[in-house]
Amino acid sequence: xxxxxDGLKGDPRLQAISEALRIVPHFPKPGIMFQDITxxxxxxxxxxxxxxxFVDRYRDMDISxxxxxxxxxxxxxxxxxxxxxxxxxxxxxxKKLPGEVISEDYELEYGTDRLEMHVGAVxxxxxxxxxxxxxxxxGTLSAAIRLLSKxxxxxxxxxxxYFSHSLQYFVHSGKFSVLVERVGAEVVECACVVGxxxxxxxxxxxxxxxxxxxxxxxxxxxx
Amino acid sequence: xxxxxxxxxxxxxxxxxIRVVPNFPKPGIMFQDITxxxxxxxxxxxxxxxxxxRYKGKNISxxxxxxxxxxxxxxxxxxxxxxxxxxxxxxRKLPGKxxxxxxxLEYGRDCLEMHVGAVxxxxxxxxxxxxxxxxGTLCAAMNLLERVGAEVVECACVIExxxxKGRxxxxxxxxxxxxxxx
Numbered sequence: 001x002x003x004x005x006d007g008l009k010g011d012p013r014l015q016a017i018s019e020a021l022r023i024v025p026h027f028p029k030p031g032i033m034f035q036d037i038t039x040x041x042x043x044x045x046x047x048x049x050x051x052x053x054f055v056d057r058y059r060d061m062d063i064s065x066x067x068x069x070x071x072x073x074x075x076x077x078x079x080x081x082x083x084x085x086x087x088x089x090x091x092x093x094x095k096k097l098p099g100e101v102i103s104e105d106y107e108l109e110y111g112t113d114r115l116e117m118h119v120g121a122v123x124x125x126x127x128x129x130x131x132x133x134x135x136x137x138x139g140t141l142s143a144a145i146r147l148l149s150k151x152x153x154x155x156x157x158x159x160x161x162y163f164s165h166s167l168q169y170f171v172h173s174g175k176f177s178v179l180v181e182r183v184g185a186e187v188v189e190c191a192c193v194v195g196x197x198x199x200x201x202x203x204x205x206x207x208x209x210x211x212x213x214x215x216x217x218x219x220x221x222x223x
Numbered sequence: 224x225x226x227x228x229x230x231x232x233x234x235x236x237x238x239x240x241i242r243v244v245p246n247f248p249k250p251g252i253m254f255q256d257i258t259x260x261x262x263x264x265x266x267x268x269x270x271x272x273x274x275x276x277r278y279k280g281k282n283i284s285x286x287x288x289x290x291x292x293x294x295x296x297x298x299x300x301x302x303x304x305x306x307x308x309x310x311x312x313x314x315r316k317l318p319g320k321x322x323x324x325x326x327x328l329e330y331g332r333d334c335l336e337m338h339v340g341a342v343x344x345x346x347x348x349x350x351x352x353x354x355x356x357x358x359g360t361l362c363a364a365m366n367l368l369e370r371v372g373a374e375v376v377e378c379a380c381v382i383e384x385x386x387x388k389g390r391x392x393x394x395x396x397x398x399x400x401x402x403x404x405x
Binding site for chain 2: 022024027028034036038041042043044047048051070071072074075076078079081082085086087088089090092095096097098099118121
């Protein structure tokens, strides 16, 4: 849902954010009207207002993890995490994180991409917020949600049970679900600075609420 | 110069939270992983506080952060000291008109870009990254800022690898770091 539908209608900070955004036509390819948040970062008051709105919303929601999607999610996530006392977890493109990772593939318009997270960054049952600058189709955020709430590798668990007599009881009795350990967090909400109305119409991504500060900037600004 | 390890009690807590990952991204490299620092809210806050305490009131008008780990430390500092934040990015990531600075890597070259108009003549700038190794990236960052007429006041990193002498590549500009790794 958009912020102005959820108690912030008329909030001057939202107008400041809208006005600070810049639209860049035909980036990264023809036909795309790119919502550039770098101009928001140049406006200290508007940038501060952006972080404040998120902090006010999430401070009392018992969130222990803020996960930011590389790279523009890194611009907003850490400030929110610091203010609400949560840890910050970067969700990165492949081969950037140095330690052991879990990963999640997702569809692009042409081809697939992958998000990775460090093993052990998040513990079962933690309450998480996912943050990115912009949401269009919700594909990246959906992958982030799946990554954070990921179950242990089911194939590995079943292979182990196949060769174990005592565990085979559980497989045959239909109790193997108890062997699948939920290693993931509960994603409480996804938050973005800018979002397209099409995805806002969904207002949820696979059941996870989506919170967006403003709709797209429509007018070009002089450079 | 580095924050005096003996005097500030927060430094020890920060240092112990940095994880060293051997042989990443290639054999022989001991990678300094700051993601474990970010998992400790107190240590992460202490990191930011140390930088903010140093730069608040110094009339810094722009914090420039180097993609991508500079994006984690730079914005909280910028917000706290009242400065704008400018991302310095790999090629073709910034959507608008850019200026570019090429720099040499161990094998080959890379390029750092900044939006035209983001930084103005007379801006007083701080450059932030998680780590300084050879100093090539920081040097490119400083060049970008100086080319548009900003004054680079200091470079700030969480970690320095002093043996790689990156400090010497900063054209005499001061470097402030929290933790050294030998």
